[in-house]
Amino acid sequence: MQEMLSAEYGSFAGVLAKWAEHQPDQPALRDDAGELSWAAMHDQIERLAARLIETGLERGQPVAIIGTSSINYALVFLAAVRAGGVAAPLTTSASPEQLAGMAADSGARHLFIDAGKAAELGPQFMADLIRVPLEDLGGWMAPAGTHAPAIDPAPGDPFNIIYSSGTTGIPKGIVHSHQMRWRQFGATALSYLGSGLEVRSLASTPLYSNTTMVAFLPPLLAGGTVRIMGKFDCARWLGHASRDRTNVTMLVPVQYQRLMDHPGFDDYDLSALALKYCTSAPFSAELKREVLGRMPGGLIEIYSMTEGGVVCLLEAHKFPDKLHTVGRPSPGSEMKVLDDDDNPVAPGEAGNLIGLSQTMMSGYQNQPGKTREGYWKDPETGINWQRMGDIGRVDEDGFVELVGRAKDMIISGGFNIYPSDLEAELDREEDVLEAAVVGIASKQWGETPAGFIVLAVGARDPQEVLAAVNARLGKTQRLSALYAIDEMPRSHIGKLLKTELREIAERLAR
Incomplete structure (x- = not known):
């Protein structure tokens, strides 16, 4: 298996099939409803893929999925890729108009939807698509033992969208290729095998988020077990982590x-934890320090974008003086x-970050103009770099400190305020949580800066905090x-x- 994963390019479906042959009775997927062995997972992926093709899925065509994360959700994602299609998980927190826009933008022929979203959106939602209840996959897939036709995806073929x-309008569809995902996750899986780690992963963010892929795809490529949580809850997460080791x-x-x-x-006994990852939002030095002190295992922060660009890694357990x-x-x-x-800034100065890596998106679905807007073209080489959208500086040791989002920078009286x-x-004030x-x-x-705070019980008046x-x-x-x-407003x-917050502040300032 290590030989397969160390190749420059390979087949996700091929690796999963090999693991199913090698360890048929080992658990592959778990959720609150049950568990699937590797043999059962492989069988159901094949049957779903065969049925997708039989019902008109074309090579490179997306398969839309809407619902709460579950084993069945994961099976559809993997089957879409196995069938030569493209997994297109859609954000459940989006409005009905946005969801319809995303499904239409993707070009999907099939829509897999769970009962909760189906009841919320109604029977007329995307009625022109082949709608399949996520709870009834067994009744829809091909008969037991059916194998899908062999598919050999090219490196540049789309893997997922x-x-x-986005909070307004139709979100942009970020397309990742098979080659990009292989480079990204094959290497991680290979590192697990090289270290001898028999992966037992807990995925507690939604499967429609790029964040979750780190806890979903590399563990499966490494022949591990993935538990999928439908909704995060502290007590349930701790219980799963303890019992599953x-x-x-x-x-x-x-x-x-x-x-x-x-x-x-x-x-709870969390002593089995070997690696904890974090990404997607600012991670304060204070919180990193507390996590390092109270949770076993290494802590790795990943900084990048769903679109790609530079990938920064902070092994927080190795660099306690670089947690900022x-x-x-x-x-x-x-x-x-x-x-x-x-123009390049002087060393140590803050500026706009741009990045280049082997894990860049193929582009935005149906939006070549938006794709070009996100790039900076090197005038000497003509190579496209991704604009990260962040302002940051690099210290003398090469560590990157983020100052803020470029779009969030405040220009007040001609001065830049980060x-x-x-x-x-504000965080220095003891009353401020x-x-x-x-x-x-x-x-x-x-422009002028306005602040929002969540206060501790018995805190001072906000105006006293402001004055201080x-x-x-x-x-x-x-x-x-x-x-x-x-409470601060947050995404999923x-x-x-x-x-x-800006809308609230503008309204209050009138």
């Missing part, structure tokens, strides 16, 4: 924070820091307003929704 978590997991920062705050956390960074570019990744005119600097000052800063329109300054923080800030940085809220994978 991940729709971005989970040794690999992916969590987003808000999940780590909730686990650290859970009153029963220390009652997102690590260094991984082997095969390159990064540049440019000013607003696309929200992260102000958020760090969480802080966020956004820019709002100002007649006098063009502004006293430490320079005149051009001072917050014009500070609002206390019960814990990303802070500053667009919503």
Whole structure:
């Protein structure tokens, strides 16, 4: 198996078939409803793939999936790829109009949907597609023992479409090729085999998120077991991790924070944990430090984009003095820091990050213009680099520190204000549990910073916190307003929704 995974390119379906032959009775997938062995998983993937082709799936055509993560959801994802199609998991938190737009944009002929979303969206939702209830896969797939026709995907063929978590309009479909996914996840699986780790993974973020793929695809390529959680809950996660002897997991920062705050956390045996990953949202140095101190195993933060670009890795357990960074570019990744005119900045200065790696998207589905907008073309080589959308600086050791999102930078009276600097000052206040800063329109300054905080019980009045923080800030940085809220608005994978905060601040400032 190591020989297969070490090849420059290979077949996902081929590797899974080999594992099914090698260890037919070992568990492959688990969820709250049950468990599938490797032999049973392989059989059902083949039968689903055969039925997809029989009902008109064409090579390179997406298969849309809407619902809560489960074994059946995972089977459809894998069967779509096995059949020569493209897995197109759609965000359940999107509006009906957005979901219809994504399904239409993908060009899917098939829609697999669970009972909850089917009831919510109604029988007329995408009625022109072949609709299959996720709960009834057994009644839809081909008869037992059926094998799908042999498919040999080319490296550039699309593997999946991940729709971005935009809050307005139809999200962009990010297309990943077979070659990209093989380079990305084959290497990870190979590292597991090389270390002798028999992977038992716990995937607790939705399968429609690119984040989840780290806990889903590499463990299967390594012949491991993946438990799929439908919805994250601290007690259930801890119970699964303890009973399954989970040794690999992916969590987003808000999940780590909730686990650290859970009153029963220390009652569970997590000693099997070998590797914990984190990505998708800012991960504070303080939280990393607490996770390192209280959870066994290594902690690896991944910084990149669903679109690709540079991939930075921070092995937090090895670099405790670099927890304020997102690590260094991984082997095969390159990064540049440019000013607003696309010129390189001086070493140590903050600027716009751009990246290049072997794991770049093929482009946005049906949007070549948007694809080009996201690139920076090297004038000397003509190679396209991905604009990361972040502002950051590189320290003397090559570690990357993020300053903020480019679109979130505040320009007030001609001065650049980085929200992260102000958020760090707010976080210094003992009363403040969480802080966020956004820019709002100002007649006098063009833009001005406004802050939001979640306060501890018995905290001071927000105006007292505001006065204390502004006293430490320079005149051009001072917050014009500070609002206390019960909870920060977040996406399905814990990303802070500053667009919503900006709308609230603009409304309150009127």
